[in-house]
Structures are given as C-alpha cells and as structure tokens.
Amino acid sequence: MGSTPNGAFPRRNPASRTVFSSILAHGPSSRGDVARRTGLSAASVTKSVRPLLAAGFLLEGDAAGGSVGRPVRELRVRPEAAWFAGVKVTGNEVVGTLTNLSGVALASGRLPLRSPRVRTVVSRISAAVRKLRDRAGGELAAACVAVSGEVERDTGLVRFSPFLDWRDVPLAELVEASLGISTVVENDVRALTLAESTTGAGVGASVLVVVTIGTGIGCGIVVDGRVLSGAHGVVGELGHIPLGDPATPCYCGGHGCVEAVAADPAIVRRVSQATGVPLSTIAEAAELARSGGPAAKVFADAGATLGRALATVANLVGPDRIIVSGEGLAVYDLFAEHVRTAFVDQAYGSAVECTMVLQPHSFEDWALGAAAVARDAFLRGRARDAVGASRLSR
Ligand SMILES: [Zn+2]
Incomplete structure (x- = not known):
C-alpha cells in the first residue's frame, strides 16, 4: 500500500487539530x-490548513460536479498519510486490524495465544502488528492494544484483567519496547465504543x-x-451495579451484581442448579431453556436484570441510542421480551424513547476499535509519545 507522509502531524497546533478533526468527521x-x-x-482556518497540506495529511481539489462560476476548493483527508494497527487480545487469540487515516479496515489477521503469560502475549501482539506493518508497506503511525478489564490509557497500565489474570502490567511500554512504535492500551469495550461512535452504528448520536x-x-x-474513561480507569461498570438478588456474591467482592446474574457463566451455573443437569456452555443452557421450565425462568430473570441495567444507564446519561453487542447476542431471543419489559418499566419518562440497536461484532470489529483509539491518540498527541521520546533520549 505504501505510506508516505511528507512531514509530522501538527499536533501542537490546537486549531490545526480542530480543523483536521472536522474534515475527518464530515x-x-x-x-x-x-x-x-x-x-x-x-x-484562522486558512492558517491552520497550511501545515496540514504541507505535511500531506490533507489534499485540496475542486469540488466534484462543480457549478457555474468560481469553483470551490475542497479540502479532504489523504487516507494513506498514516496507518494504524489495532489489536484485540482474547482468551486464546490476538486479533489485529490495519486501518488508514480515514479509519477504513484494510487488512486483518489472527494469531493463536497459548498462554496468558505477559511475555507470551507481548510477543504475539508484536508479531501481529509486524505482519500488519508489512501489509501497509511502511511505518505505522501508532498502535493500540485492547484488553478487557481495568485499563489506564494515559499510563498504558493494565491494572486488572481477570481473564488474563494480570495485575499492574505496563503493557503499552512493553509492546512499545518490542516494536518501536508509539503504543497505547485501552479497555476493549471503550475501544469498540469509539469505533461505533466514529464509523459504526453510533454515528450521529450525541450520547451513545x-x-x-x-x-x-x-x-x-x-x-x-x-x-x-473515568478518573481512575473505571467507568460504565454496568455489570457491577447491584440489580440482582443481594444474596448472590460476585467475583468483584460485591453482591447482587448484574454480571453475577446475567453473564453467561452465571446463567450456566444457575440453570445447572435449577435443573440438576450439569452444564458447561451457554448453548447447552439455552437449549434446555427453549423447552421452558426452570431453565427458561433463569433466562427470564437474567433478561429482566439486564433490562433494569439498560434502564439505569438510560436514566443516568440519557443516550439517544444504546447498542447491544457481544457473544451473548447468540441467545438473545431468550432474553429479548424480558429485557424490553423491564426496560420500559424502569426507564424514567422520555428516557424510554432511546433507540436500542442489536449489533453483532466480530473480533476484527473489536480490533478496528483498537485501531480507532490508536488514530485518536496519534491525532491528540497523547502521553505515549512522551514516553517514547524519553526512552530514545536515554
Ligand atoms: Zn460485581
């Protein structure tokens, strides 16, 4: 593909950043x-545009379908001026996606992950990003790794990731040291949310x-x-709001958490208990529930709890749109009616008018979210550049 920016992005110039973001969005x-x-x-616009044109991030040309009279000169983003890699770490794979400056996915790939050991994961992430860099045929402007759990984007620290069993891992620094590319880390759901709001089903929503x-x-x-992103890296922990049975303990130390009632492992455990049938997957639990009985009641209870959780977030932040995603959509037919009833019961006043969209995502979509974070960090000139610079000067 080839990447040939003529100069650096003028990120120290706030007006240039504003102008560029406006053209990128519109x-x-x-x-x-x-x-x-x-x-x-x-x-001010004319002055701010100059360094963006000089550095090759914007192009200028006559507007298409020009009308009579003086042609209007139009500015547009040069998509190939910068490339970004996004990586989503799952329990058994790293999934990478390459995007251009317009956020369009150009290539993706998966590598197996045989152990959650930090060294292993960093080496797989690096291998995935190198492959994407080869596909780009030039240097990457930035990379982002998306991990579930408590992640501090500004420091690049994964504070706690239950599924990797990690605490206080300086992931951005480790990946950056291995790759030599400016790297940020982000919570995986926040990364997906950024992509949905900029190029996905959330475009146009003021609160999403x-x-x-x-x-x-x-x-x-x-x-x-x-x-x-929250002052301490924690925000929107809908799974740990206590809307379920207060006697039910959650791994977080709290009780009655939504996740302890409505997440797949909780549903599987509760269906096993209610039916006396030992189960290990959500698909098995769903199969039992489709013939009614106590298994169906567990799904109904989970759906109602989820509906109250969605109403809670609607009442708190007043979204125009709620996008529901995740692998749990595979059994959503067993929840749907209960989610809707509980949501309508609990949503306050006009909060009930917010649109609910069911949107399945592949892991490549999640990786696209990570690439969106890399682009955002590059355009804002956030933290990690400074870390890279201090390492080089040592
Ligand atoms: Zn909890």
Missing part, C-alpha cells in the same frame, strides 16, 4: 464549511451507550464525541 469540506462548523475565523453481553457485561459511554 468529509470533504470547503474552508468556509470548516469555519462555520468550528467557529474559527476564515483567516454500547453494552456488551456474554462472558462479562461491559459498557462504553460517549458524551459529545468523547468516550468517558
């Missing part, structure tokens, strides 16, 4: 369009909520174009 635009949207003066169901219950929240 597509080809005249200088007048940009001035109207950003509130910058015409002179993405809820993932399945092994765990995750939630990403976008307000005015920003994915909330």
